[in-house]
Amino acid sequence: xxxxxxxxxxxxxxxxxxxxxxxxxxxxxxxxxxxxxxxxxxxxxxxxxxxxxxxxxxxxxxxxxxxxxxxxxxxxxxxxxxxxxxxxxxxxxxxxxxxxxxxxxxxxxxxxxxxxxxxxxxxxxxxxxxxxx
Numbered sequence: 001x002x003x004x005x006x007x008x009x010x011x012x013x014x015x016x017x018x019x020x021x022x023x024x025x026x027x028x029x030x031x032x033x034x035x036x037x038x039x040x041x042x043x044x045x046x047x048x049x050x051x052x053x054x055x056x057x058x059x060x061x062x063x064x065x066x067x068x069x070x071x072x073x074x075x076x077x078x079x080x081x082x083x084x085x086x087x088x089x090x091x092x093x094x095x096x097x098x099x100x101x102x103x104x105x106x107x108x109x110x111x112x113x114x115x116x117x118x119x120x121x122x123x124x125x126x127x128x129x130x131x132x133x
Contacts, residue, residue: 047095054093055081055101064092073103082113082120086133089120098122100132 054064066077081089090099102119103111110118110128118130125132
């Protein structure tokens, strides 16, 4: 008498179906991750453009402008800008992300403002190990 082995048997069709499913799910997650990163980079670029256009003098000056058309910092306007709250600056700029505006000298060395802060912006950020705000 011959015994028949009965067990789970994977057919070629089942293996192919599972493989296609795994590839499809992996592709979906990869595409959504890449798309989200791309949107984030685009938003950050737009925010950076808004900030730079707002602080540099052009045809219209706002309360946020402290760099003149010759790329010189107006110390009085910078002081006024620094004394504003981070939230009010962010609201006036109309951006959602965090930011830190900082300065470097000709040698690419960080210019420290007020002795204990490296820039103007979010307290959650630091530049060169020094708090931004």
